[in-house]
Amino acid sequence: MIRLDHLTKRYGATVAVDDVSLDIPAGAICALVGPSGAGKSTLLRLINRLIEPDGGCVQIGGAEAGTLPVVALRRRIGYVIQSVGLFPHWSVARNIATVPRLLGWETARIERRIDQLLDLVGLPPSLATRYPHELSGGQQQRVGVARALAAEPELLLMDEPFGAVDPVTRRTLQDALLEIQARTGTTIILVTHDVDEAVRLGTVIAFLSHGRLVQAASPAEMLRAPASAEVAAFFGGPRLGLRLLQTASAGERADFARTIAGEPVEAEAMLDEVVARMAAAGVTSLPVKDGQGRRGVISLDDVVAR
Amino acid sequence: MTHSTAQDGSLALPRARPGAPALAAAFILALCAVAGLAGFVSVAPNRLASGQPLPLWVASGPAVTFALVALAGLIAGLALAPRRPDRPLLVALASAMLVLGLVAATGEAATRLVAEGASGGGRLTRVSLGPAFWIWLVVALLVFADATGRIAALKLRFLLVLGLAAGLGGLAASGRLADLSLAREFAVNRDIFVEAVATHLGLTFGGLLLALPAGIAIGAYAAARGRRAGALFAGLNLIQTIPSIALFALLIGPLTALTAALPALRALGLAGIGAFPALIALALYALLPVARAVAAALTAVPPATLEAGRAMGMTRTQLAREVTLPLALPILLEMARVVLVQLIGLTVLAALIGAGGLGTFIFRGLGQTAADLVLLGALATIALALAAHLALGLLIGLARPQGAA
Structure with missing residues (x-):
């Protein structure tokens, strides 16, 4: 578990992070959102001590981060930034091996780990010997994620990781991140200015404004019960209903007592995908199947129910 | 462009545009014509008297003149020839030979002219390098620098430069240049x-x-x-x-x-x-x-x-x-x-x-x-x-x- 305990950071007269307390359970994906200048990135950088707090502390797995040697602490925390920051003079493999090398792993272990990670982030092994400038933006970001995960960190910090890639690539990378997180169980804290990304990726969303934590809740709760007008304006608007569709899966709404004929949707599919399938097929109900092979049915009424 | 050629570690001139080889060839030929008329070496009875310019064919004779002009023509021809991957290497080799040939020719001319002077009783005859030599040399070196700059392999480039330097050093060490006034000045x-x-x-x-x-x-x-x-x-x-x-x-x-x-x-x-x-x-x-x-x-x-x-x-x-x-x-x-x-x-x-x-x-x-x-x-x-x-x-x-x- 990650505990932020009354964290405060001041720059002169401005308070960038103002008395923020937040518990993030192990294995969660916490999306930090809020307007520009809300202190999201500052908060993230306080966690791996790229900047030191003026008050409060960070606890990672029960240990206080401020008391650990800073270099050792950072090697336990993965970090991915928008501009990726790959080392341009090192091959992909050497980039991924950065932290394992710093930790003094044996060569054979590092090589095995590089193969595993390329597979994990969905890159072909042939890319290992390439240099960053030879890769596309999406590939570079995947290498960035692989490098951050190399030494199996308990915590992964991501600062607008998909902000600089095109929408299609962003969507692919988001899917890849969800799959990676499902496989590794790493706790992730992610800064984003993209509401849809926060709703799609976050298990918890923390809304910051002027350095203060305004609300921390699940995406569904954030959309349904915003704590302030500012939060409501940030998440709401004409797309509120569409975002709500991203917070529940077909399996949660389906009726497994009966089924109908047709090509079934997966139970894990989000409701927005179900609506898309309905609109494409011109129907108002669809068959559902889940991982255990159970079959059910979901109707448009189930989808829009609150 | 100058930036990247400088990075290549070469002596290269700015890389040529498509029409440049033809221009280079015309340039080389024109300079050779001018250089043919001017003094290749100049002969003076002593260090203080002003010298008398001798064109290449007088100083070195028709055979050497023909050989050097043929070499320059070969370089011009290569520059005009259809593009082939080994052209820079061939041009570099030919221009290096031209440089060595020019220097050797001045040495030979000096030895002969000093000997003639001595038989004529002038013991202080000095043979110095004339404007035609310098024009030939500068053009040959520019062509060499440009050609080596176009060779992609760094090692080959340095071998060529080292080869030319060693060739010039070898000529100087062999004593063939010893009768040039420059060499005498150095010896003193x-x-x-x-x-x-x-x-x-x-x-x-x-x-x-x-x-x-x-x-x-x-x-x-x-x-x-x-x-x-x-x-x-x-x-x-x-x-x-x-x-x-x-x-x-x-x-x-x-x-x-x-x-x-x-x-x-x-x-x-x-x-x-x-x-x-x-x-x-x-x-x-x-x-x-x-x-x-x-x-x-x-x-x-x-x-x-x-x-x-x-x-x-x-x-x-x-x-x-x-x-x-x-x-x-x-x-x-x-x-x-x-x-x-x-x-x-x-x-x-x-x-x-x-x-x-x-x-x-x-x-x-x-x-x-x-x-x-x-x-x-x-x-x-x-x-x-x-x-x-x-x-x-x-x-x-x-x-x-x-x-x-």
Whole structure:
């Protein structure tokens, strides 16, 4: 578990992070959102001590981060930034091996780990010997994620990781991140200015404004019960209903007592995908199947129910 | 374009546009025609009398003339020939042969003319190099430099340059050039010459070494401060605007006063004239380019890369050694090359304030209207500058990170 305990950071007269307390359970994906200048990135950088707090502390797995040697602490925390920051003079493999090398792993272990990670982030092994400038933006970001995960960190910090890639690539990378997180169980804290990304990726969303934590809740709760007008304006608007569709899966709404004929949707599919399938097929109900092979049915009424 | 050719570590001219080979060929042929009419060597009865110019075919005879013109024609033909991958190599080899042939021809001509002079009773006959020789030589060297610059393989390039240098050295060592007035001047001044080269290099590298600590500190400060370092560079720019001869002279006054006030300095052999002010002037000139190089090299490292390194848990030393230095090194060496070549040239002026070096020959030659003495100093300076340029070019080629596009 990650505990932020009354964290405060001041720059002169401005308070960038103002008395923020937040518990993030192990294995969660916490999306930090809020307007520009809300202190999201500052908060993230306080966690791996790229900047030191003026008050409060960070606890990672029960240990206080401020008391650990800073270099050792950072090697336990993965970090991915928008501009990726790959080392341009090192091959992909050497980039991924950065932290394992710093930790003094044996060569054979590092090589095995590089193969595993390329597979994990969905890159072909042939890319290992390439240099960053030879890769596309999406590939570079995947290498960035692989490098951050190399030494199996308990915590992964991501600062607008998909902000600089095109929408299609962003969507692919988001899917890849969800799959990676499902496989590794790493706790992730992610800064984003993209509401849809926060709703799609976050298990918890923390809304910051002027350095203060305004609300921390699940995406569904954030959309349904915003704590302030500012939060409501940030998440709401004409797309509120569409975002709500991203917070529940077909399996949660389906009726497994009966089924109908047709090509079934997966139970894990989000409701927005179900609506898309309905609109494409011109129907108002669809068959559902889940991982255990159970079959059910979901109707448009189930989808829009609150 | 000049930027990337400089990075290649070559002597290359700016890379040619499509129509350029034909132009180059026409240029070569036109120059050969002009050079054919002018004096290839000039013969004088003694060091003081003015010489009589002899064109190539008179000085060297029809066979040598034909061979050299044929070689030049071959190069022009290659330049016009349809593009083939090994063309640069062939042109480089042919132009290197032309350079060696030209130099050998002057040597042969000198030996023959001196022998004729001796049989005619003139024991002081001097054979010096004429304008036609220089035009031929410069054109041949330019073609060579351009052609080697187009060869992709760094090793092959350096083999060619080393080969040409070794060829010229071999010609000189074989004694075939011994009757040229330049060679005689060298033979007479051999000991002083060797000492002058050593002094020259000592002054150049001494000035650079003196400039390095301050230059690195200023550059690092400027890189950290970003824009606010502007005033600092303005100050350094001011030093660069002082004419170099003036700076050498300006230092004499204060340094004489300083050494007069502090006998301890005098005891160390420091004085207002000589090596001391020369080193300080050279260091002052090197300061701006060194500081700029360090600032440019350090700011060239992407901030995101440094932040990533820090966030991965690199210590400050690891970050400097594994990230900043490898990324900054090619830029540093590039600038070192510029500074070094510039300083080698500036050091010539140090002779004016009694610091010695190759300038001694140039200024003595000017004083005595002995062109060969001037040439001896100038050619040696050019050779040193070229050697520094090439050596650092090789280092840059080796230091360039593979990943840098």
